[in-house]
Amino acid sequence: MMYRRTFLEIGGAAAAAAAVGCGRKPSTGTRTVKTYCEMCFWKCGVLATVRDGDVVGLAGNPDHPLSRGRLCARGFGGIAALHDPDRLKTPLIRQGARGEERFQTASWSAALDHSAEALDRVRRERGPEAVAGIIHGQTAPHLHHLLHAFGTPNIAEPAYAECRGPRDAGFQLTFGIPVGSPECTDIANARVLVLLGYHLGENMHNTQAQDFAAALSKGAKVIVVDPRFSTAASKSDWYLPIRPGTDIALLLAWIHILLAENLYDREYVDRYAIGLKELRESVAEATPQWAAGVADVFEDDIISSAHAMAAAKPAALVHPGRHAGWYGDDVQRSRAIAILNALLGSWGRNGGFLPPVSPTVPKYPLPPIRESSKPSVDGTGTTYRFATMKRATGMVEGTESAKPYPVKAWIVGGSNPLQSIPNTAQTHRAINRLDFLMVVDILPAEIASYADVVLPECTYLERYDDLHVGAFREGFVALRQPAIEPMYDSKPGWWIARELGRRLGLSAWFPWANYEDYLGKRLEGFGVTIDEMKQRGVILAGGKSAEIPLDYNFETPSGKIELYSKQLADAGFDPIPRYTAHPQPGPGQFRLVFGRSPLHTFGRTQNNPALAGIQPENEVWINSRAAAERGIEPGSRVLLVNQDGASAGPARARVTERIRPDCVYMVHGFGHSARGMRFARGKGASDSDLVTRYAVDPIMGGTGKFVNFVRVEKV
Ligand code: MGD
Ligand code: SF4
Secondary structure (H helix, E strand, O other), X not given: OHHHHHHHHHHHHHHHHHHHHOOOOOOOOEEEEEEEOOOOOOOOEEEEEEEOOEEEEEEEOOOOOOOOOOOOHHHHOHHHXXXXXXXXXXXXXXXXXXXXXXXXXXXXHHHHHHHHHHHXXXXXXXXXXXXXXXXXXXXXXXXXXXXXXXXXXXXXXXXXXXXXXXXXXXXXXXXOOOOOOOOOEOHHXXXXXXXXXXXXXXXXXXXXXHHHHHHHHOOOEEEEEOOEOXXXXXXXXXXXXXXXXXXXXXXXXXXXXXXXXXXXXXXXXXXXXXXXXXXXXXXXOOOHHHHHHHHOOOHHHHHHHHHHHHHHOOOEEEOOOOOOOOOOOHHHHHHHHHHHHHHOOOEOOXXXXXXXXXXXXXXXXXXXXXXXXXXXXXXXXXXXXXXXXXXXXXXXXXXXXXXXXXXXXXXXXXXXXXXXXXXXXXXXXXXXXXXXXEEEEOOOOHHHHOOOEXXXXXXXXXXXXXXXXXXXXXXXXXXXXXXXXXXXXXXXXXXXXXXXXXXXXXXXXXXXXXXXXXXXXHHHOOOOOXXXXXXXXXXXXXXXXXXXXXXXXXXXXXXXXXXXXXXXXXXXXXXXXXXXOOOOOOOOOEEEEEEOEOOEOOOOOOOOHHHHHHOOOOEEEEEHHHHHHOOOOOOOEEEEEEOOOOEEEEEEEEEEOOEOOOXXXXXXXXXEOOOOOOOOEOOOOOHHHHOOOOEEOOOOOXXXXXXXXXXXXXX
């Protein structure tokens, strides 16, 4: 209550200050602006109500296939993000030491000149490759274009190796196509839905949550495998409280049952797949009895859940998950999930996975960009042969080691590597090796504290971004357009990239006078004017996805689903997933696992006054028995200390039967330390501070982060 009152007071004051600050005119009436959301990466369609120059309401666009008239709670938080009193309001140039958070306000021309000079110096002395980008969100395409034109191959997003990269590589190796984002799953029509560590609903992806509700109302059976009794588990018919790190054993046992009992989709596998014989031999020993012992779940549950999947096939969807960076063998776990789906015949079938469709919207015509001949420093394509995107963690590793060559400047935009890249100490060491660090953000997040120049981007409600050309079950093109003018002295990402590009001699790649010109040119090739697009907000085009035909050719080297992967065998990896044991916690230790809350996105929303008002901090889930042994009661403040002595907290303990006694759980993104984030600073515990170790997936360089063990101490 207290908190809420404080927020309302601050919110009101901030709104008033903002109205004065940006000189908005009174009484301009009410209008609706169609745009898309940036509160997470899902990009739902938004209807923004603008009254007298201020955004006063947000709603889901009913015409948009991702929102279907609804927003999640975070989506509604867009207005509070706009009015967050802690927003960056003007460009800043560092005055004190890095991390001291002492800055001088600067004009845009001074900040951009300073940045261009620093970047140009690095380019002259060491070549363009010595500049790296760590970028995320819809700010990323603008900075990506700038960095690409600049000539560096070192451009990465922490949404690949740290998140869904291992999953996409596993599916790509098996089906020849990644799962994509949004995922091409047909949850609403699944008759059996299997969720392995995927806490659907808590990890709020609007469309999926709606589809999950639809599936449940149609009587779908749900199988949840999770060491924590998640919200999805509370809706499940089978709940398998698995020992962390043993999912591959369970998956192999399910595969074993389908093959041994001839329950797999024989016609589908005969038609579309290769490698069944090798798979059969490989899983011969993976009996349910063996897996029950390894995974610490009941043998009967393994068998009966496998039978349920088989009975529902092909509408039996084993969800591929999203944040897949767990143990460093995550591509193989994702391969096992892909193989199980193949045996169930669910890929290319209603109630399983449907190949996404998308319209074609031509690119803006630009002169070709000369690609760098140097490899990227993150090991993509060299050490990590099957990586299809660059590794953000690899950029940090390469900067720290100066191998294969030194990186001397970073451009960070829409990303907070001090929260999202494992081993923060390594990130600090890498930052210390930089001559220049430029940050584009809307808030003074941790990474901004270490920047030489901080550039304030306006929020998504104040700007254009690139078109969202959706690849989903229904193709679409959506527009992001400003609902109001940028507040304070903030600027859109496209403008920042263009102005910097022009100063760096890259004008040929930034010919647009404004972003409407850019968008108009792209839309011209799509047969729509910018004015029509502004009015419609989203246009459905490109058709709907459908089940695959009998002669479907998969985009693998063999043209078939590869149960046995020759690509992996040739590269020296297991062609069929194999279970390897992972270290388990020692006496007095817990494995640290983490996930999401429906009210927050990664580390980006904890300072949002509205969302922080509802969920200001995270809790440490600890099993009742383990808590009692330590004198920890519900609500006790606890400190977590990991195997390397790193600590996080204090945070409130959630003492519960809903988690195994060998692990603790928390929501990622809390425990901020940046002084300028008044609602987030010091609230809860930072899982990132405890992830001092990570296991790199040798196949594509994914970062497994569930490999840290903690002690929990009552404060
Ligand atoms: P966020 O943590 O959301 O994303 O990692 P990041 O890419 O670092 O940080 C986003 C930053 O963008 C914030 O500073 C925010 O203020 C800023 N921002 C928000 N909106 C805008 C905008 O409109 N413009 C600009 N310029 N900036 C904006 C995400 C990554 O983290 C992912 S995808 C996953 S799945 C991983 N999850 C994860 C985890 O669960 N635990 C740990 N320990 N690490 C993780 N790392 C990964
Ligand atoms: Fe916005 Fe929620 Fe949709 Fe994400 S899921 S884009 S936060 S409404």
